[in-house]
Amino acid sequence: MFSRRTLLTGATAALALAATLSPTAAQAAPAPLPPAAMDALQRDLGITAEQAVQRLANESRAIGVQANLTKALGAKYAGAWFNADASQFLVATSDAAQAPTIKAQGAQPVVVGRSLADLDAIKTKLDQAPEAARAKAALWYVDVPTNSVVVEAADQAAGEALVASAGLSRDAVQVKVSAEQPKTFMDLIGGSAYYINGTSRCSIGFAVTRSGSPGFVSAGHCGRTGATTTNPSGTFAGSSFPGNDYSYVSTPGHNPTPYVRGSGGSLVTVRGSSVAAIGASVCRSGSTTGWHCGTIQQYNSTVNYAQGTVYGLTRTNVCAEPGDSGGSFISGNQAQGMTSGGSGNCSSGGTTYFQPVNEVLSAYSLTLKVG
Numbered sequence: 168m169f170s171r172r173t174l175l176t177g178a179t180a181a182l183a184l185a186a187t188l189s190p191t192a193a194q195a196a197p198a199p200l201p202p203a204a205m206d207a208l209q210r211d212l213g214i215t216a217e218q219a220v221q222r223l224a225n226e227s228r229a230i231g232v233q234a235n236l237t238k239a240l241g242a243k244y245a246g247a248w249f250n251a252d253a254s255q256f257l258v259a260t261s262d263a264a265q266a267p268t269i270k271a272q273g274a275q276p277v278v279v280g281r282s283l284a285d286l287d288a289i290k291t292k293l294d295q296a297p298e299a300a301r302a303k304a305a306l307w308y309v310d311v312p313t314n315s316v317v318v319e320a321a322d323q324a325a326g327e328a329l330v331a332s333a334g335l336s337r338d339a340v341q342v343k344v345s346a347e348q349p350k351t352f353m354d355l356i357g358g359s360a361y362y363i364n365g366t367s368r369c370s371i372g373f374a375v376t377r378s379g380s381p382g383f384v385s386a387g388h389c390g391r392t393g394a395t396t397t398n399p400s401g402t403f404a405g406s407s408f409p410g411n412d413y414s415y416v417s418t419p420g421h422n423p424t425p426y427v428r429g430s431g432g433s434l435v436t437v438r439g440s441s442v443a444a445i446g447a448s449v450c451r452s453g454s455t456t457g458w459h460c461g462t463i464q465q466y467n468s469t470v471n472y473a474q475g476t477v478y479g480l481t482r483t484n485v486c487a488e489p490g491d492s493g494g495s496f497i498s499g500n501q502a503q504g505m506t507s508g509g510s511g512n513c514s515s516g517g518t519t520y521f522q523p524v525n526e527v528l529s530a531y532s533l534t535l536k537v538g
Contacts, residue, residue: 172213186373194505199412200499201433202449204458210487211460212448220497222253226447229256230501232272233444235399240265246311247274247284249446256444259314263286282500285447287467289316291341292333292480294469300332301476305347307340308468308482309446317465319345325343346465346508347518349470360490361416362397370454370494372505373436373437373524374423375415379514380421384527386505387412388474405419405531409475412507413527414493426538427495427502430458436500443498449483451499451521453506456513461485463498470520472508480520498523502535 200208200223208219226249227427233247236258245259258269259277269276281289286309293307293316303325307318318340320326326342360370368387375382382401387408390396394403408414426434429452443449443463450460461484468480483496487509496503502519511517528535 174332175395182465195493200435201429202434204429204435205429207458208448209462211450216400218252220420225249225253225256226443228300229444229501232256232274233258233442236269236272236274239268242284243273243282243287244284245277245279245314246309247444248312249444252444253448254378254433257312259311259345273464276416277414281314283311285313286297286311286316290467290469293318293329293340293394294476296329296333297370300329301471304329304471305345306349306468306470306482308465310465315339315341317341317343319343319347320362320473321346321348321416327483349472349508349518349520360494361385361399362405363399364394365397368454368490369492370452372493372495373427373502374425375528376423376536377415377417377422377531377533380417380419381421382417382533383423384413384505384524384533385414385416386415386507388507389414390416391495393444407530409472409477410482411432411526411530412522413530414475415527415531415533422538425536426495427452434499437497437502438500438537440502440528440535442525443503447498449485449496451483451485451487451491451494451496451506453494453521455486455488455490456486459486459513463503464518466523467518470508472519477520477522479509479526480507480522482522483521484516485519486511486517487519488512491519493519496524502537 193351213344240372243260243262247258258274259279261282264279266276304320310317330340372384387406390403390404399418399421401416404417406414423439429435434437463480468482494506504523507520
């Protein structure tokens with residue numbers, strides 16, 4: 168693998184994001200979360216109330232910094248992420264000469280060997296490998312903090328076989344042996360949210376409108392186009408799975424709201440859908456297990472479910488269980504995506520993947536309901 172080296176000068180490395188972000192890049196302070204939602208964030212991340220407030224403020228400011236530097240660094244941009252406690256925001260580049268540009272935005276520059284475009288190109292080769300080779304690996308993704316592409320498989324040989332079948336050298340990809348076997352979260356009968364064709368259950372993602380007509384987005388594996396829903400009543404007007412994992416349910420006569428149900432039945436208001444950085448906190452709402460929180464680990468993950476391969480998912484360490492599928496992932500007050508699948512459960516912990524919400528909004532010309 169290419170080596171990574173961080174550009175630091177004296178005390179700069181220890182400066183918190185809140186103290187270093189450029190005021191011109193900073194967004195407005197985020198609206199406070201309801202008390203129950205804040206309690207869940209503290210519980211699941213193991214942080215204090217003060218740390219939660221500071222973390223949310225840092226994450227909100229970083230949205231603008233990330234957008235600015237993605238544009239400014241161009242082809243040399245290599246991704247961005249938070250450190251473990253979100254006190255530092257790191258931005259990578261494959262060109263050391265761009266370090267001053269990164270510092271000017273208050274972020275910490277990291278010089279790496281491959282740009283994000285290079286990493287995405289490597290992952291695309293894995294996506295295009297023969298199906299027989301892909302089927303033996305559990306998932307693969309771009310891991311920005313390590314400036315690498317990672318393949319996870321039940322055994323080393325299966326992972327290396329996928330790398331070889333894609334025509335890639337072993338120095339381009341990390342192979343990790345993992346027991347993770349992602350599966351879709353659905354078909355648990357009972358509970359609330361919405362039912363599909365009167366049998367299976369999934370969770371609403373976010374309320375949307377299309378040409379003024381109400382509806383909501385969810386997971387694609389929850390129902391095919393034309394399937395009907397109850398509570399609320401509607402019809403799948405669009406669905407994509409596998410490949411993607413998103414759907415749009417049209418629900419005429421219902422009232423779309425800008426809310427996600429938080430901890431203890433509280434309501435979290437959705438303000439937009441700006442993409443949060445790797446390492447940012449994220450919370451999930453689902454009809455089986457309710458509200459749980461964690462952090463964003465990787466973007467652009469390819470996951471092999473039994474039903475087929477799904478591309479472009481975001482990996483998190485938030486737990487979920489069957490029936491949570493399609494439910495909301497939100498960072499602060501910014502919608503992130505809909506629960507796709509994962510491994511583990513909310514008793515022992517697990518990994519969950521979400522389908523980014525902006526993709527389905529674009530695919531079906533939908534407008535996210537915000538407050």
